[in-house]
Amino acid sequence: MPDNSFKPLDPLLHSELRLAVMSILIGVDSADFVYLKSETGATSGNLSVQLDKLQQAGYIEVKKGFKGKMPQTVCSITDRGRDAFASYVEALRSYFPTQ
Amino acid sequence: MPDNSFKPLDPLLHSELRLAVMSILIGVDSADFVYLKSETGATSGNLSVQLDKLQQAGYIEVKKGFKGKMPQTVCSITDRGRDAFASYVEALRSYFPTQ
DNA sequence: ATAATTTGGTTTATAAAATAAACTACTTTA
DNA sequence: TAAAGTAGTTTATTTTATAAACCAAATTAT
Numbered sequence: 001m002p003d004n005s006f007k008p009l010d011p012l013l014h015s016e017l018r019l020a021v022m023s024i025l026i027g028v029d030s031a032d033f034v035y036l037k038s039e040t041g042a043t044s045g046n047l048s049v050q051l052d053k054l055q056q057a058g059y060i061e062v063k064k065g066f067k068g069k070m071p072q073t074v075c076s077i078t079d080r081g082r083d084a085f086a087s088y089v090e091a092l093r094s095y096f097p098t099q
Numbered sequence: 100m101p102d103n104s105f106k107p108l109d110p111l112l113h114s115e116l117r118l119a120v121m122s123i124l125i126g127v128d129s130a131d132f133v134y135l136k137s138e139t140g141a142t143s144g145n146l147s148v149q150l151d152k153l154q155q156a157g158y159i160e161v162k163k164g165f166k167g168k169m170p171q172t173v174c175s176i177t178d179r180g181r182d183a184f185a186s187y188v189e190a191l192r193s194y195f196p197t198q
Numbered sequence: 199a200t201a202a203t204t205t206g207g208t209t210t211a212t213a214a215a216a217t218a219a220a221c222t223a224c225t226t227t228a
Numbered sequence: 229t230a231a232a233g234t235a236g237t238t239t240a241t242t243t244t245a246t247a248a249a250c251c252a253a254a255t256t257a258t
Contacts, residue, residue, distance in 0.1 A: 050245090070254070
């Protein structure tokens with residue numbers, strides 16, 4: 001008896017920019033603000049806000065430090081983030097013809 | 100040279116309820132308001148608003164009539180809607196590890 | 199040396215979207 | 229004929245996304 005109904009989509013991941021960030025972070029050990037910004041094409045403000053949300057949800061870890069003399073924000077995905085991402089993919093599947 | 104960057108997600112489809120509606124309509128000839136409401140679990144108000152948006156985008160056709168004496172709103176997907184749905188799926192893929 | 203520009207962000211304001219609540223018009227049932 | 233139910237729409241509220249403005253420090257140009 002296959003589950004036919006639509007699974008709810010985690011609103012934290014169902015956002016273009018946050019999804020892009022998670023998509024990047026899931027494939028690397030860590031990535032900094034500047035890199036995430038250039039890869040996603042986001043504005044600094046938007047990125048800053050969305051990183052905060054992901055961090056507050058415990059989906060990513062954000063470490064602030066310095067690279068030489070310049071401030072640097074380094075992000076990495078957490079286990080919880082990895083789980084959420086996987087669940088989101090699963091949920092998405094329920095909206096599309098299987099396979 | 101694979102296209103590695105994130106493709107923009109059509110904001111009209113990147114919405115849980117509108118996506119669910121499209122997901123239903125892509126698999127049937129047509130579906131009425133009551134059916135869409137029960138399948139998606141949406142409130143009437145929300146469904147009404149989102150159907151309007153899909154119609155205004157030309158993604159669905161909405162026909163208002165009567166079933167017996169009761170008003171009936173029948174929806175069907177358009178070619179444009181089908182195309183948009185396919186493009187959305189393609190775009191989504193760019194956020195996930197291929198396959 | 200200091201003024202202008204750039205870097206790496208944050209904060210605040212605005213626009214857009216989703217959702218819920220209230221309402222309408224009509225039908226059916228008690 | 230009054231109450232309740234059906235099939236929606238409209239309006240108001242809340243939430244979200246985005247952009248604009250700002251800040252501190254570093255770098256570059258004068």
